[in-house]
Amino acid sequence: MRRKIPSLQALLCFDAAARHESYTRAAQELVLTQSAVSRQITLLEDYVGQTLFRRTRHGVALTERGAEYARQVAPRLQGLERDTLDLMSPQGRAGTLHLAAVPTFATRWLIPRLPELAVLYPEITVHIETSTRPFMFADTPFDAAIYAGTPEQVANWAGTHAVRLLPEDMVPVCSPALLQGQSSLTPQAMASLPLLQQSTRPEGWRQWFDALGVEAPLALAGSRFELFSMTAAAAAHGLGLALVPRLLVAAELARGELVLACTEALPGQRAYYLVSPQRADEKQALASFRPWLQQAAANSLLDG
Numbered sequence: 275m276r277r278k279i280p281s282l283q284a285l286l287c288f289d290a291a292a293r294h295e296s297y298t299r300a301a302q303e304l305v306l307t308q309s310a311v312s313r314q315i316t317l318l319e320d321y322v323g324q325t326l327f328r329r330t331r332h333g334v335a336l337t338e339r340g341a342e343y344a345r346q347v348a349p350r351l352q353g354l355e356r357d358t359l360d361l362m363s364p365q366g367r368a369g370t371l372h373l374a375a376v377p378t379f380a381t382r383w384l385i386p387r388l389p390e391l392a393v394l395y396p397e398i399t400v401h402i403e404t405s406t407r408p409f410m411f412a413d414t415p416f417d418a419a420i421y422a423g424t425p426e427q428v429a430n431w432a433g434t435h436a437v438r439l440l441p442e443d444m445v446p447v448c449s450p451a452l453l454q455g456q457s458s459l460t461p462q463a464m465a466s467l468p469l470l471q472q473s474t475r476p477e478g479w480r481q482w483f484d485a486l487g488v489e490a491p492l493a494l495a496g497s498r499f500e501l502f503s504m505t506a507a508a509a510a511h512g513l514g515l516a517l518v519p520r521l522l523v524a525a526e527l528a529r530g531e532l533v534l535a536c537t538e539a540l541p542g543q544r545a546y547y548l549v550s551p552q553r554a555d556e557k558q559a560l561a562s563f564r565p566w567l568q569q570a571a572a573n574s575l576l577d578g
Contacts (some may be wrong), residue, residue, distance in 0.1 A: 280321050287314040288326065292344035296333040297550040343512060353415055356401075371399045371559040374405035374419040377436055381465040382439075382522045384420065387570050394566060398559045406474070411551040418550040419558050422542055424543050439571040442542030443519045444478060446535040447527070458536045465490040468514030470505050472497045473497040478517045484542045504530065521574060546571075 279322040290300035291311060301308045319326050336344060354371075369519035380402050385572035388400060405419060408431045412435065420439075421428070426437045446464065453459065465488055469479050476494070496514060499505040506523050509516035510531045518566075519542065548567055550560060 279316050281314075284314045284318040284321070285347055285351065287311045288318055289344065289347055290326065291315060291334065292336055292340070295335055298333070355438045356415055369559055370399045370401060371418070371557070372416045372419075372564055373400060373402045374414070374416045375402050376406050376420060376422045376546075377404040378522055379420060379422065381503060381573070382525065390570070391563070391566055395559075395562050398562060400563075406468070408549075417557055418548055418563075421547050421549050422544050423547065425545075428430045428547050428549065431549060432550055435552050436547045436548050437568060438566065439546045439548055440521060440574060442519045442544040442546065444451065444475075444482065444517045444540040444542055446515050446517050446538070447506070447523055447532040448481070448509050450530065450533050451512055453513070453533065453535070457536065459488045461488045461536065461538065464515055464535060465492065469493065469496040470508050470514045470516045471496045472502065472505050472517065473498050473500050475517075478540070482517055482538070485540060486538060543570075 287306070287310075288306060289302060290303050291297055294300050294303070295313070296546075297311045298308050300306075303313045304311065313468075315327065324339050324343075325337050326343065327334040327376070328337055373380075385402075391398065391400070403416075405416075406422075406426070408421070408423075409416075410417075411434070421431075421436075422442060452467070461483065465483060469492060471494070472478055479490065480493040483493050497508065499508060502518050502522050505516045506518055506526060507515065509518075510526060515535055516532075517540070518541070523532055548555070548564060550564075
């Protein structure tokens with residue numbers, strides 16, 4: 275039976291015009307004329323029987339139905355592009371691994387270790403996109419996810435298998451200048467200094483001070499940042515004290531851009547996990563990647 279699908283050219287023009295809200299910029303992206311883009315979108319509108327764009331003083335804007343269709347079309351075109359690139363690669367789909375990962379862990383811990391993976395498994399190509407929340411693997415192209423969460427959160431991720439990699443033990447760090455020549459600070463002294471807040475761990479400082487029995491009226495106050503990399507950068511520039519996983523600031527500590535404000539750590543309730551769907555036909559790339567990642571995590575604990 276013939277599928278009820280518009281032409282790929284019409285969908286590409288629609289996707290580009292939806293992103294730019296301009297037929298002219300869509301034409302520039304696709305190396306077409308503006309009239310060719312307009313014609314393709316008219317054909318698409320005739321095909322689906324819906325008005326997808328309305329004209330404005332500054333170009334075009336999606337209608338409500340057009341915006342809904344654009345949200346559905348974009349990821350499917352991206353998936354088709356990914357599948358095509360996988361097919362074009364020497365390894366093919368079997369040699370690719372699509373990972374969803376929490377961003378700072380991917381940037382600061384995983385990516386620096388990928389050259390080791392490439393030496394052992396040159397046939398594996400790793401693609402990484404950021405994701406911080408559980409999702410349905412069946413609705414995504416991902417083969418696995420590196421996720422930071424509590425044991426309860428991981429256990430509640432339906433239809434998956436999880437391997438614990440590393441604990442998220444939090445340490446207080448700051449710029450060397452903030453120590454003012456001292457080797458460390460007391461928790462009492464820290465309570466009166468600017469505290470940099472992590473929006474994904476809003477109770478972190480309060481829990482740290484509570485564990486030490488220290489009164490800290492400003493434990494929930496201070497500049498707030500979304501990513502650990504942002505919080506670490508703010509601390510390195512002298513904006514205050516940061517409470518971050520030590521494994522994510524190892525490079526800054528080694529270079530002396532950050533120092534431990536004191537040695538008291540907060541054992542994290544969260545840990546980093548490799549989560550994958552429960553499937554009988556697991557890809558060979560993932561079957562090779564998992565034990566390599568577990569060994570890399572074990573080595574990291576020994577080094578830390």
